[in-house]
Amino acid sequence: MPLFDVYPLYNVTPVSGKDILVYDNEGTEYLDLYGGHAVISIGHAHPNYVEAITNQVNTLGFYSNAIQNPLQKQLADKIEVLSGCKDYELFLCNSGAEANENALKLASFKTGKKRVLAFSNGFHGRTSAAVAATDNKNIIAPINAQQAVTILPLNDVEGVKRELEKGDVCAVIVEFIQGVGGLDQGTTEFFEQVDALCKANNTMFIADEIQCGYGRSGKFFAFQHYKVTPDIISLAKGMGNGFPIGGILIHPDIESKYGMLGTTFGGNHLACAAGLAVLNTIEEEKLIENTNDISEYFIGIAKTIPQIKNIKGRGLMLGLEFDFEVGDLRKELIYNYKIFTGGASNNKLLRILPPLTIKKEHVDQFFDALTKVLTEIKETV
Ligand SMILES: Cc1ncc(COP(=O)(O)O)c(C=O)c1O
Secondary structure, eight states: OOOOOOOOSHHHEEEEEEEEEETTTTTTTTEESHHHHHTTTSSSOOOOHHHHHHHHHOEEEEOOOOOOOOHHHHHHHHHHHHOOOOOEEEEEESSHHHHHHHHHHHHHHSSSOOOOETTTTTTOSSHHHHTSSOOOOOOOOTTTTSOOOOOOTTHHHHHHHHHHHHOEEEEEOOOOSSTTTOOOOOHHHHHHHHHHHHTTOOOOOEETTTTTTTTTTTTSSSSGGGGOOEEEEEOOOOGTTOOOOEEEEEOOOSSSTTTSSSOOSOOOHEEEEEEHHHHHHHHHHHHHHHHHHHHHHHHHTTTTTTOOOEEEETTTEEEEEEOOOOHHHHHHHHSOEEEOOOOOTTTTTTEOOOOOTHHHHHHHHHHHHHHHHHHHHHHHH
């Protein structure tokens, strides 16, 4: 049976991985600066992770949400300690889209309203309300288009004010660093005013931390670079280092009620074991400090390369912007220099999303290859 053909694929078949390296079916080694799309936070096959999942699957892999599962509370407590987000409550699910879907649903339950405000170039997932809040008409089917969503340019404080004052907006959802859209960030003034406007208009402020959260920005959450208090924070990607897990942190002003949200698989024993191993490793190996150190080192070198016109993002969620489309550059890096990088809807942007365990020697290896490719490109023009 053929696979439903929705992904344009590189011709590489990874079969194993260790930390920041992956190996294909012929034993060729690749440097992973893409992290399987910002998912690999603590490195491939980290021993803590392997041990935690192995032990858990050998004891109890799954039971439903109808019974006590102390691992969920352990995970919630660890998130609270590492993020410093006191008093929030945790609801667990399985993916980023599902986290945002639950966040938007909860905002609507809480406020009794149904319109959502989102921003240009934002990406929030592919399910019902999440995809409607995503600024990409190509992935919105007619069935999704029935959702009431208004998309505004990033930094349009006046637009946000005008829309919220109409009184029908349940949620403003924003990525504090845009992922798929190309690493754009709102200004400090914008984020802080949107936070205040939400609070003044009974609108829930949702921080989509699915890609920029879990240490990737150099703080546990990217919104923590600003003075804002989101009502709901959505999580996924780095949370499970590849194990499917997502969640939302919910401000205590939003009261829970039996049956309000629910899922079969969300918060299962295996997912919690994976999630706990990730957090313990981030803490033990000081991976947020490493993110900041390596980010500074990376940006320092990037600044010396004249072909790089703009360096975007924060921490280990970085974008290098060129004045040409980077498709061929990415192919050269992957096929000839064995380095995975990421692309964006801005096709002049090369995205760097490595595991947070990356070391300076890997950065040197990347820039050595990049400089060679840029020289080859110059010679062929
Ligand atoms: C910011 C953001 N939100 C939501 C999602 C959707 O996550 P998932 O693919 O796990 O549904 C993504 C995925 O790329 C994302 O980057």
